[in-house]
Amino acid sequence: MTVVDGGRAPQTARRFSGQITATGSPIPIDRSELAGLSVRCMDCGTVTPGDRPISLCPVCGGLLDAVIDIGSPMTPASFGQGLSPHLARSGVWRYRALLPAIPEAAIVTQGEGNTPLYVDDRLAAYAGLRAGSFGVKHEGHNPTGSFKDRGMTVGVSHAVAVGAKIVACASTGNTSASLASYAAAAGIPAMVLIPEGKISGGKLAQTIAYGARVVQIEGDFDIALRLLRELTASHDIYLTNSVNPFRPEGQKTIILELFEQLGWDVPDVITVPGGNLGNTAAFGKAIDEAYAVGLISRKPRLITVQAAGASPFARYFTSGWQTYEPMHAETVATAIKIGDPVSTPRARRTIEQTNGYVTMVTDAEILDAKALIDQVGIGCEPASAASLAGARKLVAEGIIGPDDSVIGILTGTVLKDTDAVMQYHMGDDADGHRRQLANRPIRVDATLDALARLLDTVIEAGPVATDNDALAGNV
Numbered sequence: 001m002t003v004v005d006g007g008r009a010p011q012t013a014r015r016f017s018g019q020i021t022a023t024g025s026p027i028p029i030d031r032s033e034l035a036g037l038s039v040r041c042m043d044c045g046t047v048t049p050g051d052r053p054i055s056l057c058p059v060c061g062g063l064l065d066a067v068i069d070i071g072s073p074m075t076p077a078s079f080g081q082g083l084s085p086h087l088a089r090s091g092v093w094r095y096r097a098l099l100p101a102i103p104e105a106a107i108v109t110q111g112e113g114n115t116p117l118y119v120d121d122r123l124a125a126y127a128g129l130r131a132g133s134f135g136v137k138h139e140g141h142n143p144t145g146s147f148k149d150r151g152m153t154v155g156v157s158h159a160v161a162v163g164a165k166i167v168a169c170a171s172t173g174n175t176s177a178s179l180a181s182y183a184a185a186a187g188i189p190a191m192v193l194i195p196e197g198k199i200s201g202g203k204l205a206q207t208i209a210y211g212a213r214v215v216q217i218e219g220d221f222d223i224a225l226r227l228l229r230e231l232t233a234s235h236d237i238y239l240t241n242s243v244n245p246f247r248p249e250g251q252k253t254i255i256l257e258l259f260e261q262l263g264w265d266v267p268d269v270i271t272v273p274g275g276n277l278g279n280t281a282a283f284g285k286a287i288d289e290a291y292a293v294g295l296i297s298r299k300p301r302l303i304t305v306q307a308a309g310a311s312p313f314a315r316y317f318t319s320g321w322q323t324y325e326p327m328h329a330e331t332v333a334t335a336i337k338i339g340d341p342v343s344t345p346r347a348r349r350t351i352e353q354t355n356g357y358v359t360m361v362t363d364a365e366i367l368d369a370k371a372l373i374d375q376v377g378i379g380c381e382p383a384s385a386a387s388l389a390g391a392r393k394l395v396a397e398g399i400i401g402p403d404d405s406v407i408g409i410l411t412g413t414v415l416k417d418t419d420a421v422m423q424y425h426m427g428d429d430a431d432g433h434r435r436q437l438a439n440r441p442i443r444v445d446a447t448l449d450a451l452a453r454l455l456d457t458v459i460e461a462g463p464v465a466t467d468n469d470a471l472a473g474n475v
């Protein structure tokens with residue numbers, strides 16, 4: 001391409017290369033390039049080619065795992081090598097050696113991953129752990145503000161690779177926002193089914209803004225997903241819910257990146273919020289594969305934390321894996337408000353293989369933990385805080401030892417649910433009392449004198465929000 005600038009000689013226009021690029025029109029991929037893709041049923045073991053949209057085992061209907069070639073040992077240097085610059089910089093695709101062999105021409109990336117790990121002694125003290133031994137890996141730093149982008153870059157890339165005409169999901173919010181964004185980048189139409197009136201305004205706004213067709217269902221998430229799965233059985237739709245075997249592959253990189261950040265010296269425990277259990281499932285696969293190729297010499301315990309009002313997996317665990325009962329889900333943590341998690345069998349495998357544990361915490365425990373995570377400057381959406389609330393509960397119960405090192409996974413940014421923030425700080429608790437960490441705006445007279453007196457009071461009070469109403473009263 002050339003441009004003519006005034007009377008000067010034609011110049012060659014600069015084309016950016018090695019950056020995150022999208023053309024809005026997916027490149028057709030020859031099926032012969034997909035020969036390295038296959039999936040294995042976790043129930044009957046049948047291996048099926050992965051060169052087509054596939055969600056369940058064609059023989060028995062069981063859940064599928066993407067097959068990864070882990071034949072030879074790996075070292076930390078195995079990652080990021082031999083990749084084009086934009087793949088090497090993605091916090092997902094730099095781990096391509098342990099991901100499905102999707103052709104590079106089909107890969108839709110937005111530079112996802114590369115999320116920070118915060119070690120904060122105020123959070124450690126809250127959990128009852130030693131200074132320096134509690135950290136949070138913050139997946140809210142992904143392009144659309146949640147961990148879903150890690151799975152979606154793999155799922156949508158696979159959709160492009162197999163020539164999908166439309167991608168779809170049912171969602172409590174974060175998945176729909178992520179799918180909408182990645183489908184837009186890929187240039188494929190997206191349809192999302194959401195439970196009407198039950199997802200946060202921030203997530204709905206993202207999904208609408210990114211251009212997905214939003215379909216509101218009169219019913220909860222579980223009904224929306226069941227409808228979509230039935231539709232997928234009879235229509236040519238690429239399903240991107242976590243039943244999809246390729247999305248968990250991207251979510252594995254949360255763990256691989258965490259281990260790399262820790263110098264491949266694993267923590268004793270990882271706590272993760274549990275809703276549909278895709279992360280619990282993916283984390284187990286990541287830990288298993290990292291161990292199998294010799295990247296780590298021991299496995300951390302994986303602990304899944306559910307909201308008490310949406311805790312079928314925790315109840316299943318408590319029954320000694322004897323009784324699984326779906327339930328009507330009700331919790332302030334909408335991202336994990338799921339009563340019948342589709343990845344339950346995969347997640348059980350993770351808990352068993354890592355000597356893990358499953359627990360539940362109340363909405364009040366989640367919101368108090370969130371208020372602290374927010375107040376130390378990190379911030380997260382309500383569901384994320386289950387990882388800290390769960391750690392605190394299990395330290396108190398002696399399930400996590402006081403000398404253990406623990407990493408909690410934060411799944412989404414504080415901006416995903418601003419209603420929850422305002423309700424916590426402006427409202428009262430169930431007993432009608434102001435919450436301890438409530439940080440209400442302070443009203444003062446519009447005079448320099450009033451502001452100056454308030455300033456002295458705030459400096460004296462220190463950085464932790466105390467009773468701002470009382471502060472104002474001192475003015």
Ligand SMILES: [Zn+2]
Nearest residue numbers: 041044057060
């Ligand atoms: Zn099967």
